[in-house]
Amino acid sequence: SRLQDEFEVSFLTLSHRLFSRNLGAYSEEQGGRFHQDVRDIERRYQGRWDVTMLADYCWLLKRETEDENRKRTRQSMKEKKKRFHKEHE
Numbered sequence: 001s002r003l004q005d006e007f008e009v010s011f012l013t014l015s016h017r018l019f020s021r022n023l024g025a026y027s028e029e030q031g032g033r034f035h036q037d038v039r040d041i042e043r044r045y046q047g048r049w050d051v052t053m054l055a056d057y058c059w060l061l062k063r064e065t066e067d068e069n070r071k072r073t074r075q076s077m078k079e080k081k082k083r084f085h086k087e088h089e
Contacts, residue, residue, distance in 0.1 A: 004049075008038060
């Protein structure tokens with residue numbers, strides 16, 4: 001719908017202004033992911049676009065980012081342990 005398209009453009013513009021240092025290159029895959037997230041949230045909120053929905057989306061992104069950071073840390077620790085054991089064999 002036109003309203004949804006306007007909302008998505010406004011949200012992307014706002015996100016870019018607020019978080020531009022963290023964005024890096026915005027790929028096609030990330031754009032597709034954004035649109036999928038918006039569709040999922042729209043289904044959850046049954047088409048009602050409001051502040052609560054926007055806050056929900058922001059928390060979703062924050063949780064995913066934290067999970068990715070934790071995952072990377074765990075993997076790097078695994079690699080460190082592997083390397084340590086190889087060196088001490």
